[in-house]
Amino acid sequence: xxxEFPTSSFQYHELIPRIADRVKAxxxxxxxxxxxxxTKAILVLVILLSPSVGWSQTQIADQSSTIENAQQxxxxxxxxxxxxxxxGGTVVATDQPPxxxxxxxxxxxxxxxxxxxxxxxxxxxxxxxxxxxxxxxxxxGKQTPRMLWVVPNFGAVSANTQLPPMSTREKFxxxxxxxxVDYSSYTWAGILAGQAMLLNSDPELGHGAAGYGRYYxxxxxxxxxxxxxxxxxxxxxxxxxxxxxxxxxxxxFHRTGYAISRTFVxxxxxxxxxxxxxxxxxxxxxxxxxxxxxxxxERGLNQTATNWGVQMESAVLNHIFQEFWPDIxxxxxxxx
Numbered sequence: 559x560x561x562e563f564p565t566s567s568f569q570y571h572e573l574i575p576r577i578a579d580r581v582k583a584x585x586x587x588x589x590x591x592x593x594x595x596x597t598k599a600i601l602v603l604v605i606l607l608s609p610s611v612g613w614s615q616t617q618i619a620d621q622s623s624t625i626e627n628a629q630q631x632x633x634x635x636x637x638x639x640x641x642x643x644x645x646g647g648t649v650v651a652t653d654q655p656p657x658x659x660x661x662x663x664x665x666x667x668x669x670x671x672x673x674x675x676x677x678x679x680x681x682x683x684x685x686x687x688x689x690x691x692x693x694x695x696x697x698x699g700k701q702t703p704r705m706l707w708v709v710p711n712f713g714a715v716s717a718n719t720q721l722p723p724m725s726t727r728e729k730f731x732x733x734x735x736x737x738x739v740d741y742s743s744y745t746w747a748g749i750l751a752g753q754a755m756l757l758n759s760d761p762e763l764g765h766g767a768a769g770y771g772r773y774y775x776x777x778x779x780x781x782x783x784x785x786x787x788x789x790x791x792x793x794x795x796x797x798x799x800x801x802x803x804x805x806x807x808x809x810x811f812h813r814t815g816y817a818i819s820r821t822f823v824x825x826x827x828x829x830x831x832x833x834x835x836x837x838x839x840x841x842x843x844x845x846x847x848x849x850x851x852x853x854x855x856e857r858g859l860n861q862t863a864t865n866w867g868v869q870m871e872s873a874v875l876n877h878i879f880q881e882f883w884p885d886i887x888x889x890x891x892x893x894x
Contacts, residue, residue: 698884699806700894705883708745710736713789714880717806723827724801726794732801733790737782747778762853776851783847784869788840796835799825802880817881821873841869 699717704710712735715721724732737743751773755765763772789800803825805816824834845865849857887893 698888699804700884700887701804701880702883702887703740704742705879708742708749709879710740710742710746711880711883712736712740713801714883715801715803717804717884719803721801723829724793724799729793729800730786730790733786736789737785743781744778747781748774750781751777760853760856762855776848779851780844780848784841784844787843788836788873792836792840792843796839797827798832798834798836799827800836802877804881804884806881806884813881814878817877818874820877821870837873838870841873842866845869 701711701714701716703712713732751770754760754777755763755770755773760773760776763769763776792798793800802820805813807813808816820834821837822834823831824836825831845862848865849862
């Protein structure tokens with residue numbers, strides 16, 4: 559069937575408004591679609607962050623009440639002389655000049671008494687210089703809050719360190735520090751977003767400044783949801799310790815095998831060792847949640863399974879880097 563073209567000026571005048579109306583309707587649909595995606599992302603972040611914000615405010619309130627109680631009830635001044643009531647019912651201070659006999663006794667006691675402690679109130683002891691072996695052991699296996707200054711590392715524990723179990727509040731605070739509180743969460747999300755755009759991981763998101771923005775907020779949301787699932791929500795339900803305990807000693811392959819195993823084996827709050835539900839199930843939940851804000855072409859069961867595999871691979875690489883980060887600091891950057 560051939561397309562009929564307008565043959566009169568009247569038909570041209572009718573055709574132009576119709577085309578303008580269709581372009582306007584298509585632009586409106588695109589704007590509504592973008593607004594819907596942003597609203598979904600904001601809703602996901604609010605749901606994930608609301609527990610940690612509430613617990614953080616509770617912790618701050620507890621600290622402030624403790625400080626107020628300390629200010630209202632100051633400790634008594636040292637060496638204060640109590641007042642004694644007299645026979646008439648009035649209080650009389652007992653500060654009186656010492657007698658000559660008392661002064662003589664005091665001078666004798668000063669001659670025989672040992673030297674008083676320093677003004678700081680601590681008794682001085684001979685300083686002991688640590689041996690070179692002890693200093694070396696202290697620097698080995700020492701973790702820092704960030705790796706390479708841009709990768710969050712608040713969940714890593716230094717070698718030869720045993721910590722008490724974490725409370726529910728502490729798990730959510732740890733997840734917040736690893737995902738939204740520290741600047742490194744935003745810089746690391748920016749690096750990953752740039753890498754994904756260069757590799758054209760999601761062609762539907764486009765390129766340029768607008769494309770990078772679409773990559774960035776999705777990558778940041780992936781990081782926040784994944785961190786809260788693996789470090790707070792699932793560990794709270796399964797009673798597991800989400801921290802990584804550094805081995806710090808042994809050969810390269812032995813430590814690498816240990817780091818890989820921590821993705822599938824972890825400590826519980828009671829100190830036992832078992833399957834790492836926090837890492838495996840948490841990453842699966844994050845992969846499923848990403849269906850809510852990625853383009854339709856990046857959704858579905860197969861894509862969710864692929865995203866879960868990518869998250870597990872990232873967890874393995876992160877544990878390996880955490881294990882050898884203290885060695886990199888000491889030998890490459892010459893830091894202790």
